[in-house]
Amino acid sequence: MATPKRVIYNTLENLKSDDFTVFIWHLENPTEGIEPIPESKLENANRQKVVDLMVKQYTDKAGTIAVKVLRDMKQNDLASDLERKLQGDVPxxxxxxxxxxxxxxxxxxxxxxxxxxxxxxxxxxxxxxxxxxxxxxxxxxxxx
Structure with a gap:
């Protein structure tokens, strides 16, 4: 069974480079109620580093925030797929x-x-x- 961290990472692997840059922008400038990750930490970060930072910052809400960011980006298919995989990650x-x-x-x-x-x-x-x-x-x- 894949961990939430791996599921998020695998989803980010499906983003093109420009879309991944937009994903990072949303983490630096999130919607209300979500603590931003400082730009200095995300600067030049690859997908693995971004997932590590998300899990460190948001703990068990990292998957939910990744889904929200993908929806904000209009990446609804990826968001739904990630949400489904995270929900299926129950023993x-x-x-x-x-x-x-x-x-x-x-x-x-x-x-x-x-x-x-x-x-x-x-x-x-x-x-x-x-x-x-x-x-x-x-x-x-x-x-x-």
């Missing part, structure tokens, strides 16, 4: 049911059954940590 077996029993993550388009502590069941499509393009319908089947 297997990390979910839990309402009864506290571990739930194995499922693949896209699967319905899973969760047994509650009072003996009832909940059938729900797995939608956590995914990107949905288009409409989604969730129907409730209440029993009297």
């Amino acid at each position: 297997a077996g990390g979910g839990a049911s309402s009864s506290g029993t571990s739930v194995t993550p499922q693949t896209t388009g699967v319905t899973m059954t969760i047994r509650s502590s009072n003996g009832g069941t909940v059938n729900a499509p797995l939608i956590h940590g995914c990107v949905v393009n288009g409409s989604v319908n969730l129907n409730s089947k209440d029993k009297p």
Whole structure:
């Protein structure tokens, strides 16, 4: 499983030189609420150094900030791909049911059954940590 640092680096590898320069500019001049990385640290920085600086400055938010910068640059395909890969960077077996029993993550388009502590069941499509393009319908089947 790739680390967030490697996932960010691999994404930056897809930027052309001019786009990478724009990415760095956005880190020096971020939107409100994001601490800028000083220009002196980013001067002549290669992709590896930029990722290292981002992780040092933003810790666990480095991936989210990279996605935001890519969206600000109108690199929406790269941003969506990075976001999807970062969300997929969750250890297997990390979910839990309402009864506290571990739930194995499922693949896209699967319905899973969760047994509650009072003996009832909940059938729900797995939608956590995914990107949905288009409409989604969730129907409730209440029993009297």
